[in-house]
Amino acid sequence: xSVLVVVEREPGGVDELSLQALALARTLAQGASIEALAVxxxxxxxxxxxxxxxxxHGVSTLHVAEHAVFGSYAPTAVAQAAVELAERLQPxxxxxxGTERGNEVLAHIAARLDLPLAAxxxxxxxxxxxxVTRLRWGGSLLEExxxxxxxTLLTVAPHLVTAERAPAGEAAVEHFAPTLSEADQLVRxxxxxxxxxxxxxxxxxxxxxxxxxxxxGSPEGFGIIEELADLLGGAVGCSRxxxxxxxxxxxxxxxxxxxKIAPDIYIACGISGATQHMAGCKGAKxxxxxxxxxxxxxxxxxxxxxxGDLHEVVPAISAELRxxxxx
Amino acid sequence: MNVxxxxxxxxxxxxxxxxxxxxxxxxTQHLGFTISPHEECGVExxxxxxxxxxxxxxxxxxxxxEAEEQLRDAMAxxxxxxxxxxxxxxxxxxxxxxxxxxxxxIEAEHAAGVDFDLIFFGNESADSGGYQVGIRVAxxxxxxxxxxxxxxxxxxxxxxxxxxxxxxxxxxxxPLPAVVTVKEGLxxxxxxxxxxxxxxxxxxxxxxxxxxxxxxxEKVRLVSPPGERxxxxxxxxxxxxxPKVVELLQRIGVA
Ligand SMILES: Cc1cc2nc3c(=O)[nH]c(=O)nc-3n(C[C@H](O)[C@H](O)[C@H](O)COP(=O)(O)OP(=O)(O)OC[C@H]3O[C@@H](n4cnc5c(N)ncnc54)[C@H](O)[C@@H]3O)c2cc1C
Ligand SMILES: Nc1ncnc2c1ncn2[C@@H]1O[C@H](COP(=O)(O)O)[C@@H](O)[C@H]1O
Numbered sequence: 001x002s003v004l005v006v007v008e009r010e011p012g013g014v015d016e017l018s019l020q021a022l023a024l025a026r027t028l029a030q031g032a033s034i035e036a037l038a039v040x041x042x043x044x045x046x047x048x049x050x051x052x053x054x055x056x057h058g059v060s061t062l063h064v065a066e067h068a069v070f071g072s073y074a075p076t077a078v079a080q081a082a083v084e085l086a087e088r089l090q091p092x093x094x095x096x097x098g099t100e101r102g103n104e105v106l107a108h109i110a111a112r113l114d115l116p117l118a119a120x121x122x123x124x125x126x127x128x129x130x131x132v133t134r135l136r137w138g139g140s141l142l143e144e145x146x147x148x149x150x151x152t153l154l155t156v157a158p159h160l161v162t163a164e165r166a167p168a169g170e171a172a173v174e175h176f177a178p179t180l181s182e183a184d185q186l187v188r189x190x191x192x193x194x195x196x197x198x199x200x201x202x203x204x205x206x207x208x209x210x211x212x213x214x215x216x217g218s219p220e221g222f223g224i225i226e227e228l229a230d231l232l233g234g235a236v237g238c239s240r241x242x243x244x245x246x247x248x249x250x251x252x253x254x255x256x257x258x259x260k261i262a263p264d265i266y267i268a269c270g271i272s273g274a275t276q277h278m279a280g281c282k283g284a285k286x287x288x289x290x291x292x293x294x295x296x297x298x299x300x301x302x303x304x305x306x307x308g309d310l311h312e313v314v315p316a317i318s319a320e321l322r323x324x325x326x327x
Numbered sequence: 328m329n330v331x332x333x334x335x336x337x338x339x340x341x342x343x344x345x346x347x348x349x350x351x352x353x354x355t356q357h358l359g360f361t362i363s364p365h366e367e368c369g370v371e372x373x374x375x376x377x378x379x380x381x382x383x384x385x386x387x388x389x390x391x392x393e394a395e396e397q398l399r400d401a402m403a404x405x406x407x408x409x410x411x412x413x414x415x416x417x418x419x420x421x422x423x424x425x426x427x428x429x430x431x432x433i434e435a436e437h438a439a440g441v442d443f444d445l446i447f448f449g450n451e452s453a454d455s456g457g458y459q460v461g462i463r464v465a466x467x468x469x470x471x472x473x474x475x476x477x478x479x480x481x482x483x484x485x486x487x488x489x490x491x492x493x494x495x496x497x498x499x500x501x502p503l504p505a506v507v508t509v510k511e512g513l514x515x516x517x518x519x520x521x522x523x524x525x526x527x528x529x530x531x532x533x534x535x536x537x538x539x540x541x542x543x544x545e546k547v548r549l550v551s552p553p554g555e556r557x558x559x560x561x562x563x564x565x566x567x568x569x570p571k572v573v574e575l576l577q578r579i580g581v582a
Contacts, residue, residue: 073497075474100475100490103451107459111466116423116544119451119458129545136456136549140344141353144547155458187471191498193489202493208581232581240364250512256453257364257511265579275340276453286579288572289559297342299559304575308565316566320573321582 003029004091004151006082006105007036007054009046014053017097019163021156022057025095026166028124028152032092033060036171037085039078040064041071051171058166064175073101074188079108081178086113086151092126093152102155115149120157135160138256138279159262159283201235203252208234209263209284211254213277214241215270215291215310222248224314225269231321237261239271255280269310273298290314328382328481330373331443333429333460334366334401336394337453350548352417362397364511365449371516372479372509373447374405380481383407385436385443389428391416395532402527403519409532410436414539421542422455426463428537433468435535445486448508450475457544465506472506473499477513 003025007018025034036059040046051062065081082105086094094109096102098120110117118124122142123133129146135157136143147154203209210229216222222236229236237254238247254261256276262283269290271277278301281287289302290310299305306313338358345354370386377384386401388394389412398409412428414420420428433443448461458474465472478489478496481503488499488507519527562571576582 100450103458104462104474107457107462108466110459111463114423116421117457117459118544119456131547137340137344137454138456139552140340141346142550142552144550146545146547148543148545183469183471187473187499187501189497190500193496193498195495204493232576234581246515253511264581265576273342275342275344286575287559288562288575294561300343300557302559303557304562305559306562306564306568306572308568312566313568316569317572320569321576324573324577324582 001092002033002035002089003093003095004035004037004082004086004089005059006078006094006096006102007038008097008099008101009038009050012047012049014050015097015099016163017099017102017156017158019057020158020161021095021097021102022054022059023164024121024124024156024161025093026058028093028095028126028130030126034058035060035089035091036062037082038062038064039070039081040066041068042066046173051173055169055171056165056167057163058168059171060168062171062173064173065178066175067178067180069180069185069188072189074185075101075104076108076187077180077184078105079112080180080184082109083112084178085176091151093130093154096155098155098157106153106155110153113153115151115153116147118145118147118154121154122157122160124152124154126152138276139282140256140275140279201233203235203237203254203259203261206235206261207264208232208267209237209254209261210234210267210269211237211239211271212242212269212310213239213271214245216242216247217311219247221311224311224318228267228314228318231318234263239277268298268302269314271298272296273301328376328380328445329441329443330376330382330384330445330447331387331433332366332369332373332384332401332406332447333387334362334370334397334449335452335454336360336362336388336390336397344551346549346551350550351546352419352549360393360396363449363453365451365509367516368511368513369447369449369509370401370404370406371514375514376445376481377407378405382444383441385410387429387432388412389414389420389425389537391418398532399527400519402530403523404517405523408530411532411534413534413536418539419546420539421544422457422459422463423543424540426460426467427540429460429464430467431537432535433464442504444503445481446506448506450508450510461506461508468506470504470506471501472508473501474508476507476509479507479509479513
């Protein structure tokens with residue numbers, strides 16, 4: 001018995017979230033071999049570095065599916081390659097990273113095999129049924145669940161399982177050419193529209209995020225939020241109440257149905273702290289809330305708080321920062 | 328163009344989630360209900376497509392009798408009619424069973440002469456977050472599916488799909504009939520008008536009661552994530568707290 005992990009590559013290596021998926025896969029494998037699947041167009045080569053990294057994370061064999069369709073992202077083709085490989089390996093489980101693409105590919109595998117899929121797991125124990133703990137409500141709640149049938153299909157929630165090295169020597173590399181029908185190849189990325197608003201700090205990667213909610217009162221209320229974000233070299237965020245009012249674009253929204261952020265500090269001004277908002281900032285190392293209401297729910301998730309009107313507090317922080325920098 | 332949108336009724340939790348004593352569900356006595364913002368955008372897009380291309384827009388839910396509220400809400404925004412797959416109040420169907428029931432409903436429509444050119448799902452449901460019901464339905468129908476979309480444009484028998492990725496947008500171009508799963512940010516949903524609400528009361532809902540298959544992703548219990556509740560350290564009140572905040576920013580190394 002083995003566990004098969006569908007890995008995603010990034011330029012020059014293996015995506016960090018795939019390494020996290022490997023860590024959970026090892027707990028599921030209990031010593032059985034870990035097999036990895038990567039896809040590539042025939043012209044390309046999977047670097048030796050990838051096999052070395054995967055070996056350091058416990059992979060015994062890297063199976064490389066080669067096909068022209070893998071020149072761009074093609075979810076059903078990846079899933080079909082995994083299904084074909086699984087027919088040969090008969091793994092006890094197939095695991096992917098809980099990225100948009102990992103969830104998509106695993107769902108296609110689940111549909112093809114007519115098996116359940118547990119998305120965004122943080123723990124898993126093998127068995128029949130397998131027992132998993134997974135995120136629901138964008139991570140506001142956990143569910144313990146039994147997954148019936150074999151192989152067990154699951155994805156691993158991002159940033160909640162630590163990627164750890166488990167050296168198994170360099171992974172062996174085996175190439176295969178999956179048999180893909182026209183239908184398997186129909187859905188693929190055919191074009192890329194570059195973002196022309198590039199530049200500035202992206203919300204998802206910012207070290208500092210300053211955001212506001214209904215408490216900002218108006219689109220103009222964000223002037224002082226932008227000012228503080230600029231001073232700190234950070235990005236501006238907002239709550240859904242703000243995007244619904246049309247004060248800011250949805251790209252600024254933090255939360256379950258917005259952007260997930262992981263800054264060193266998140267400064268949330270005039271935001272009540274609804275569970276769906278907090279689902280987007282669980283990755284923040286420190287949360288500072290500015291709120292007029294000492295009973296606001298966000299105070300139960302924040303590390304620090306200032307009680308007061310953001311229209312007074314935020315400009316005062318900016319002024320104090322400028323003062324501190326002059327001396 | 329006939330367009331179907333699948334939506335799921337979920338409780339609108341506020342600042343804190345309270346579980347029922349048996350740990351099987353969220354205590355909802357004091358909560359309102361809604362659908363995922365992703366699905367709201369699916370409803371808006373379907374209404375716009377039918378406004379532009381003609382045809383019929385249909386909203387479907389598998390949910391308790393009370394989920395009629397969410398169907399009426401969608402019809403108030405312009406959906407033409409609804410399909411209600413009625414289940415018990417405390418039933419929590421897994422993704423496989425849900426997809427099968429939706430598929431049966433689509434096949435019943437087909438038998439009655441209605442075929443959907445485009446079917447909308449949310450990228451993930453608000454409560455379960457399974458990322459899979461749409462993909463299962465598309466696979467069973469042998470139709471192409473693109474997921475997580477923030478752009479959907481129907482033209483000449485095809486649908487151009489845009490997915491947000493770091494640095495830009497990836498484009499998928501699918502022939503119709505097709506299935507799409509969408510995300511909030513796809514469009515800016517309209518608010519229901521009073522006449523819209525009145526009209527929605529008269530629009531037809533076809534109800535039926537599917538039978539549940541045993542869950543294969545079987546919930547054992549729900550738990551709150553550990554280490555959730557703490558008390559924030561109050562740095563001060565009003566603008567006078569600014570020096571303390573700057574100290575904190577310096578300590579963290581971001582000032
Ligand atoms: C399925 C689902 C998904 C959702 N996804 C998201 C999501 O991704 N992101 C998101 O944000 N929300 C999301 N929501 C909505 C969420 O439930 C809340 O409605 C929303 O986050 C509330 O925004 P808010 O905190 O700005 O507004 P409110 O809840 O109205 O809070 C405003 C806060 O500002 C304070 N305040 C008012 N005036 C001032 C002032 N002058 N100075 C300082 N403080 C002041 C008030 O005390 C209050 O705490 C989702 C909801 C559902 C059902
Ligand atoms: N009970 C349901 N009734 C109708 N549609 C549903 C239901 N459950 C899930 N869906 C649809 O499938 C999408 C994905 O759900 P999930 O796979 O649970 O993340 C949702 O956004 C809905 O569009």
